[in-house]
Amino acid sequence: MGPFEMVVGIVLIVTVGSIIRAKMGGGVRRDRHGSGYRAHNDGADAAEARRLQEEVRTLKERIAVLERVITDNHSVSNLDREIEKLRDGRN
Known part of the structure; x- marks a missing residue:
């Protein structure tokens, strides 16, 4: 596996994880400092x-x-x- 394929794989994993968390997690968001807070x-x-x-x-x-x-x-x-x-x- 080359470095380009590894970068694409990491981006894909992070994207899929974010989508799953958004679907299951509900209203938890992150501010620009990375702290979690409830959106509603x-x-x-x-x-x-x-x-x-x-x-x-x-x-x-x-x-x-x-x-x-x-x-x-x-x-x-x-x-x-x-x-x-x-x-x-x-x-």
Whole structure:
């Protein structure tokens, strides 16, 4: 097999692979850096985004409570109450 035939074979294999991936893979595309991303946003993606937004909101609230507990100069009993509030909110 000569070098020209090898180049043609490689191009053919890559082309066929791209066609098969496009037919089977659906909406995954590549940007110019080679990173994959979804070309469309279906209902599952929107539901996942809402779930993650809710989780981030919850974590931000917990961080705010922890920051307040650490920076406040209250007694140990107040600290125990704040920690129990965090535990109750998690369950």
